Amino acid sequence: MxxxxxxxxxxxxxxxxxxxxxxxxxxxxxxxxxxxxxxxxxxxxxxxxxxxxxxxxxxxxxxxxxxxxxxxxxxxxxxxxxxxxxxxxxxxxxxxxxxxxxxxxxxxxxxxxxxxxxxxxxxxxxxxxxxxxxxxxxxxxxxxxxxxxxxxxxxxxxxxxxxxxxxxxxxxxxxxxxxxxxxxxxxINLARFRPVSGARRLALRGALALPGDATVVVYAARYDAMKNPGLFVDSARLFLERDPDGHVVLCGAGMTTANPGLEADLRRAFADRPDLLDRVHALGVRHDMELVLAAADVVALTSVFGEAAPLCLIEGAMCGAIPVTTPVGDSARIVDGIGFVTGFDPGEIAATWSEAAARRTELGGALTAARPRFSxxxxxxxxxxxxxxxxxxxxxxxxxx
CATH class of the missing domain: 3.40.50.2000 (Glycogen Phosphorylase B;)
Structure with a gap:
């Protein structure tokens, strides 16, 4: 009793x-x-x-x-x-x-x-x-x-x-x-994770040292083999080479150049194009992810195993970023109708980021309609x-x- x-x-x-x-x-x-x-x-x-x-x-x-x-x-x-x-x-x-x-x-x-x-x-x-x-x-x-x-x-x-x-x-x-x-x-708390106005979005980008007209991909994950950060870095290398306005933002534990593992990944992938690293922003652990995601066009996940229902995809989508994920766990179910699923090829992933960003306005209505199911x-x-x-x-x- x-x-x-x-x-x-x-x-x-x-x-x-x-x-x-x-x-x-x-x-x-x-x-x-x-x-x-x-x-x-x-x-x-x-x-x-x-x-x-x-x-x-x-x-x-x-x-x-x-x-x-x-x-x-x-x-x-x-x-x-x-x-x-x-x-x-x-x-x-x-x-x-x-x-x-x-x-x-x-x-x-x-x-x-x-x-x-x-x-x-x-x-x-x-x-x-x-x-x-x-x-x-x-x-x-x-x-x-x-x-x-x-x-x-x-x-x-x-x-x-x-x-x-x-x-x-x-x-x-x-x-x-x-x-x-x-x-x-x-x-998730929909009052916290939500889109912001155009002016607010520009201000957030300014605070993150991101150009207002950039194509921004955010990767919110800890540095762990399950998250496959090497695949993300390889995809980012191709994305930044193809899109001169592209920027990538990495957030999470170990997502700083003070981490020898991430530093080695970046050095390997960008060895022939170190100039592209100016558009890679490794921010580490953030306590304001709702603001980082609201400044993004795409939220990316490149995990290879272990995922079930990744919060980063949900949080990013509810902030107005288009989710792009590899087919792990329930990720495909989460992004159905509001995002994209890729294989594990860096070229495919980079191209899908560009497509997702280009279709962000088109998918805005679907993101809004999906909010109740993620409450x-x-x-x-x-x-x-x-x-x-x-x-x-x-x-x-x-x-x-």
């Missing part, structure tokens, strides 16, 4: 670092907490994580700050990825902390599979668990798939939320019981229902803390 202070949900994060899954889950947690019917908190295993050549501290993370601003309580077990920790083992102090937080909740929510290794420990309280999955390739998650299957076999999982149909099919094939799987498509209001309602059914199904009663 849920008491009058409402359902209590504890989300487990591996850590706070840049990525679409954390942005999406944090939007869900903040939205449900702010609505008042549910009280949410977060427990992060790590307080800092080194990824994409960058040590990312929890307290510096945009999602951490947004959750705190929404009144969500956040705690951490205090681990650092630079520390000497066995990822499959937890100390008595860590388990005591985790157990205390979980015991105060009706439902435990796992952001992706990795935190389930904590849930599967013998000392973890018996609470219904909702696992939230955001990839379409279970085999690339290391031991996390084993942890997910172990939680399912132990009866700990009340539901497994998939952000895309490709995710549901992949995890069903990997052995997750079909009756646990639920698809809740990703949504986060629909998404929040669906998540709320899954958590409430999990709690009521377990019949738990939790004291105030």
């Amino acid at each position: 849920i008491q009058r202070d409402g359902l209590r949900a504890l989300s487990l994060y591996e850590g706070f670092f840049s990525g679409g899954a954390r942005a999406l889950h944090s939007t869900v947690v903040a939205g449900l907490h702010a609505a008042g019917r549910q009280k949410h908190s977060v427990l992060s295993i790590h307080r800092e994580v080194r990824r994409e050549a960058t040590l990312q501290r929890m307290v510096d993370d945009q999602r951490y700050r947004a959750l705190r601003a929404a009144g969500v309580r956040i705690s951490s077990l205090g681990r650092s990825s630079d520390g000497d920790h066995d990822p499959q083992r937890f100390t008595e102090a860590e388990m005591a902390s985790a157990a205390r937080h979980a015991a105060a909740a009706h439902v435990v929510v796992s952001l992706k599979e990795q935190p389930l290794r904590l849930v599967n420990q013998a000392g973890f309280p018996d609470r219904p668990v909702v696992a939230c999955l955001h990839r379409s390739d279970p085999e690339h998650s290391g031991t996390a798939l084993d942890d997910l299957l172990a939680a399912a076999a132990a009866g700990r999982l009340a539901a497994v939320v998939c952000c895309a149909e490709s995710t549901r099919l992949a995890y069903r094939a990997a052995g997750v019981p079909d009756h646990l799987l639920r698809v809740i498509p990703n949504g 986060h209001v629909r998404m929040l309602s669906a998540y709320a229902g899954v958590l409430e059914r999990a709690a009521h199904g377990a019949g738990l009663q939790v004291a105030r803390v």
Whole structure:
């Protein structure tokens, strides 16, 4: 029975670092907490994580700050990825902390599979668990798939939320019981991600050192093999050579020339045309992506595996940029009628960017008509229902803390 202070949900994060899954889950947690019917908190295993050549501290993370601003309580077990920790083992102090937080909740929510290794420990309280999955390739998650299957076999999982149909099919094939799987498509805050006026767009371009009449392609992704940044750079090389008014903007963790990997990609692709690099803008992590995307003509994705329902395509499209993507996960479904799908050939990708930019005005009506299906209001309602059914199904009663 849920008491009058409402359902209590504890989300487990591996850590706070840049990525679409954390942005999406944090939007869900903040939205449900702010609505008042549910009280949410977060427990992060790590307080800092080194990824994409960058040590990312929890307290510096945009999602951490947004959750705190929404009144969500956040705690951490205090681990650092630079520390000497066995990822499959937890100390008595860590388990005591985790157990205390979980015991105060009706439902435990796992952001992706990795935190389930904590849930599967013998000392973890018996609470219904909702696992939230955001990839379409279970085999690339290391031991996390084993942890997910172990939680399912132990009866700990009340539901497994998939952000895309490709995710549901992949995890069903990997052995997750079909009756646990639920698809809740990703949504975004449409009040934040929206087109701007012509004058505002020119001002945004000026702030980004982009010409007002440029053809601008934005790539919003972390520097990771899954995102295939080398393919983007190769495509950008051809695009900039063909279009003298073209500019490309790279945003995300590791998307700076301080990253040796990206610097090597650029040096290789532009070795014979270093002059073109003047129109490559590597901006790194940005906390104003709605403004960067509103200044763009095209939002590009060149991922080769792993994607499920990429937020960058949705956010870019809702800001008025035409999405162009490789055929990974549910990407083709997302851009159906509002964008383009390419193969993995740099020449094809570069040519499609140019076509997409040329047809931006023509596709404007389709982008506007598509806005309701990407609303986060629909998404929040669906998540709320899954958590409430999990709690009521377990019949738990939790004291105030």
